[in-house]
Amino acid sequence: MEKLAPNGSIVQLKNVTKRIGRRTIIDDLSLDLPEAQVFGFLGPNGSGKTTTIRMMVGLMAMTEGDVIIRGHSVRDEFEKAIRHVGAIVENPEMYKYLSGYDNLLMFSRMIPGITRQRIDEVVELVGLKGRIHDKVRTYSLGMRQRLGVAQAIMHKPTLLILDEPTNGLDPAGIRELRDYLRKLAKEEGITVFVSSHLLSEMELMCDRVAIIQAGKLIDVRDIGQTADADGAGGAAFFFDVDKPEDALALLAGAHGAQAAEGGLAIVGGREAAADVNALLVRGGLRVYGIRMQNKSLEDQFLEMTGGERIV
């Protein structure tokens, strides 16, 4: 039953392409999702995250390519492929005239092997125990999101796909979800595929992140890698000085020095920082502090995707 590709990935997107009319919305996207990882799917608004997810779960037909889940093609063996997938696509809309519990009960009937006990378990887990018998109509956005998560993990999927799951959750809820997703991946070997544009979130919860822009995959990187980047000249330092203008004049653009709020910033590693510091002190300026500025994934992401531009 369990079929892993030779490289240990449980899900493969193979040259997935979506064209609507003459527009190419997803362009030849290939991606392997390894087992037991939280995999982030990052991209600015309109880059095609939701469209990709819709194709992965069979809501939209692929123009070209295929998605293979545990050895089954979504195109040709949909029922087998989707059997071990749990998902929330965009907002978790439920039947408003039913209670949260009845919603879960109903979805549980569509997949064999979900006991009432399991339903109670997930209700407890997502923290909806007190309100589960109320009509969904009366739920807040965050509560609906939690119900959506319950619905998605109820049948213990091996692939959990969540489209912007933190949308509408409060900080505590986000944290809980993050911890829970990490736990699912680590302890139960579930592959979690999360899309988001909350970039700082991704850094905290993902093992690996794929970045998509305008329907094209532009990068896949392990989160650990970003920390190593500083040595390679990617780091920046901030200098807190008494006369920033004089300091800038003194440096004359060395090490990419430029004005920053309350001081100046340079680009370069530790050696560069020490050199700049010596220069400033010798020039009679007072240096109150030097801080290393780690380039976060967010900065890198904005750099790569060109900021806020929606394509």
Added chain:
Amino acid sequence: MFDFLQLVANENLKIYRRIRTWIMFGILVILVLAISLIARYMPGGGDGSGWSMMMTETFLLFIMVTIFTVVVSAETVAGEFTSGTIKLLLIRPWSRSKILLSKYISVMLFAFALAATLFVLGFGVNALLFGMGGAREEILAALGTNRDISPFSYMLAYYGFEFISLIMIVTVSFMISTVFRSGGLAIGLSLFFLMGGSVVTMLLMQLDYAWVDYLLLIHLDLTNYLIEPGFELRDGVTLGFSLGVLAAYYVLIIAVTWLVFNKRDVAT
């Protein structure tokens, strides 16, 4: 198979957990009771046979059954798109065809429940208030038939034929709901079909072209065939012919509905 029944059970749940549904049943029950009670106790009323009262009520209220079912049918697919729940429904290990079939079956079961309510209540209430006795010939004449069958069989046949028309109209509504994802449009068009149908039919029947025989509209009232054995709606248009035309349209409507639902990109 057992699992598929679970899908139907889910669809039933979606119908019967809504207050709307019970209001529909309530209206039907109240109308039957009201019409019979008024007929029984109004000044100058009170005689007449229970059979003809049942017939009158059926004539008036079966349209109600059709309208209510059209409303439920129009909502069943379009509603899932409007609310966005279609996304959660379709990402289960079931083919779209089966999910759609479970919806269709639940709508038909609802229609059957309404029609059965009308039949049983109409029979029961009128039997109590008026009695179902009387000379058979007289009763059959009052019901408007020359056939020699028991009044009960006649009523059953009448319901059967009405139910065939209902299936056609409700299936059209189901198709519009699926194709256009708009419940309002589905209700509007199918009711126009139902109401406007009889007027247009009368006009069409005047036309002496052969193609008129193949129009769906003129075959929607099969109860005409109950008037007498061998009745012909138009020259050469027998009950068998009508049923054949209806069957052809039915297959076509169902095919379009399933095809569109299976191919549709869900992007709500």
